[in-house]
Amino acid sequence: MKRTSLPKKGYNGNIYYNIKVLQNYRSKGRACKIFGGIFLETISVIANSLSLSNFLHDVAEKFHTYIFDRGDRIHVKMGETLFCEGDPAQRCYFVLKGRLRLTKLHEQGKTVVVRYINPGELTAAIAVFKEKNYPVTAQAATAAETIGWNKQTMVDLMAEFPQLAINMLRVAVDRLDDLQARYLELCAEQVEQRIARALLRIMRQSGLKTEDGILIDFRLSRQELAEYTGTTLYTVSRALSAWEKKGWVISGRERITVSDPHALVLFAENG
Amino acid sequence: MKRTSLPKKGYNGNIYYNIKVLQNYRSKGRACKIFGGIFLETISVIANSLSLSNFLHDVAEKFHTYIFDRGDRIHVKMGETLFCEGDPAQRCYFVLKGRLRLTKLHEQGKTVVVRYINPGELTAAIAVFKEKNYPVTAQAATAAETIGWNKQTMVDLMAEFPQLAINMLRVAVDRLDDLQARYLELCAEQVEQRIARALLRIMRQSGLKTEDGILIDFRLSRQELAEYTGTTLYTVSRALSAWEKKGWVISGRERITVSDPHALVLFAENG
DNA sequence: GAAAGTCTTTGCGCCGGCGCAAAGATTGAA
DNA sequence: TTCAATCTTTGCGCCGGCGCAAAGACTTTC
Numbered sequence: 344m345k346r347t348s349l350p351k352k353g354y355n356g357n358i359y360y361n362i363k364v365l366q367n368y369r370s371k372g373r374a375c376k377i378f379g380g381i382f383l384e385t386i387s388v389i390a391n392s393l394s395l396s397n398f399l400h401d402v403a404e405k406f407h408t409y410i411f412d413r414g415d416r417i418h419v420k421m422g423e424t425l426f427c428e429g430d431p432a433q434r435c436y437f438v439l440k441g442r443l444r445l446t447k448l449h450e451q452g453k454t455v456v457v458r459y460i461n462p463g464e465l466t467a468a469i470a471v472f473k474e475k476n477y478p479v480t481a482q483a484a485t486a487a488e489t490i491g492w493n494k495q496t497m498v499d500l501m502a503e504f505p506q507l508a509i510n511m512l513r514v515a516v517d518r519l520d521d522l523q524a525r526y527l528e529l530c531a532e533q534v535e536q537r538i539a540r541a542l543l544r545i546m547r548q549s550g551l552k553t554e555d556g557i558l559i560d561f562r563l564s565r566q567e568l569a570e571y572t573g574t575t576l577y578t579v580s581r582a583l584s585a586w587e588k589k590g591w592v593i594s595g596r597e598r599i600t601v602s603d604p605h606a607l608v609l610f611a612e613n614g
Numbered sequence: 615m616k617r618t619s620l621p622k623k624g625y626n627g628n629i630y631y632n633i634k635v636l637q638n639y640r641s642k643g644r645a646c647k648i649f650g651g652i653f654l655e656t657i658s659v660i661a662n663s664l665s666l667s668n669f670l671h672d673v674a675e676k677f678h679t680y681i682f683d684r685g686d687r688i689h690v691k692m693g694e695t696l697f698c699e700g701d702p703a704q705r706c707y708f709v710l711k712g713r714l715r716l717t718k719l720h721e722q723g724k725t726v727v728v729r730y731i732n733p734g735e736l737t738a739a740i741a742v743f744k745e746k747n748y749p750v751t752a753q754a755a756t757a758a759e760t761i762g763w764n765k766q767t768m769v770d771l772m773a774e775f776p777q778l779a780i781n782m783l784r785v786a787v788d789r790l791d792d793l794q795a796r797y798l799e800l801c802a803e804q805v806e807q808r809i810a811r812a813l814l815r816i817m818r819q820s821g822l823k824t825e826d827g828i829l830i831d832f833r834l835s836r837q838e839l840a841e842y843t844g845t846t847l848y849t850v851s852r853a854l855s856a857w858e859k860k861g862w863v864i865s866g867r868e869r870i871t872v873s874d875p876h877a878l879v880l881f882a883e884n885g
Numbered sequence: 886g887a888a889a890g891t892c893t894t895t896g897c898g899c900c901g902g903c904g905c906a907a908a909g910a911t912t913g914a915a
Numbered sequence: 916t917t918c919a920a921t922c923t924t925t926g927c928g929c930c931g932g933c934g935c936a937a938a939g940a941c942t943t944t945c
Binding site: 886887888889890891892893894895896897898899900901902903904905906907908909910911912913914915 | 920923944
């Protein structure tokens, strides 16, 4: 087992697109300042390649550029924090590329991963509708490109494109549904089963086919998987070890490949 | 300890209002058919007495009657099911009086209480925005009066009163926030602490001051509290017994009075 | 390429909470 | 009033999962 190396180039997050232009700009430290022109062409590719079923659903394509242009382009390096639980919520964000991790911190110090925000998804809608603080912390699980709109801008946009409000509502309803499902799992299932489900969920969102199976394409430590499933890193480690012996997964340091998804699904469903 | 009897009249759910008219009509089995006139006067009282911050927020009061009138008035007896997890979502509901229990059923048979819907709150917004099935089952935890709008009606209303869409979004965002908080609790806290928090939460929503303390004004079994906190009825029973010995609560069959809320809060926060 | 830092594995012991079982309490129906 | 149904309590035993500790594996830095 061990270590199939990650594809080196042209891939980050789960969107494939011509990344050259962006990389050139970034290498000159200017990525965050680019608007319009070539760069927005890239955005358009992203928007189309995704099931952008959500935020821009039923908004005519010709307006996408305009809408993105009204926000600020924000790049976050891996591990950096985009916004922090408890801070006043001022902006909502759309992820173009990369992956955000939303966490919540418990008084007694324990951290819980509430959700991952993938390319094409929106987060912190709360900023637009409530005079409140962010309920979670958003960190970049991989280097990420985002667009952030502040409250007033988004309100204006929603007045201009009422469909945006509807879409946002759809997003919120979906998130609620998803979280309810996970709440149920947390109550009703044993740890190993939950770990299996979590792994499969992440795999579906960020899986990358390789010859050994489906590789999860971002750094995912035992600790992090534990925080996502409500358990401890020891328990996760033991589960992965056991599954590796059965040939279901291949795991290395912060890297997991699911080599037998079918077996894992069976286990997730029947215990 | 034991058995302080529930106040007999004029109270149900957590709204106080002149209930006579309604009761007269109901006793003749006609409550479900009443619209407009006197009855809507009652509704108006309800709407004002609540922190209706939500669904009707910023909608001029003169329109409330009209909006309610567009829906169907539906009465559910205690224990009856309003809609069922997995059925096609056709209607969303507003609770006027009483309390709904939203549950989700796990494959392996375990039931989880996802949320309670109190007077003044809306549920099943999903029916309006998605071609989906209800993600939860709604049962009446006490006899309840609701207004149900079907999909098209609500879409029309939202076109007429765009504020309704905004309010609905606010509701969804709030629910998400609340569920995230409970998800965190479930991951990070011990059972007894969670039971304490749940009891306090329910108390705040449905507490009724009595001379012995704050009585939870609807039937709440150990089993149900267990399903709300992700544990078993045995564990809940043991916790309540222990707290009763400490003088924090007084509990009887399907009935709980919190006699020392302060102690319970301390326990909930510090374990 | 050596050393420091970080992540992972695994043995071991412990305990919070589960769940059966059986008795007791309360309620509703006949 | 009695009986059946339902809910609650509590003793007892068990075990899933936690968490320490220490060694091993992998990465990064200089």
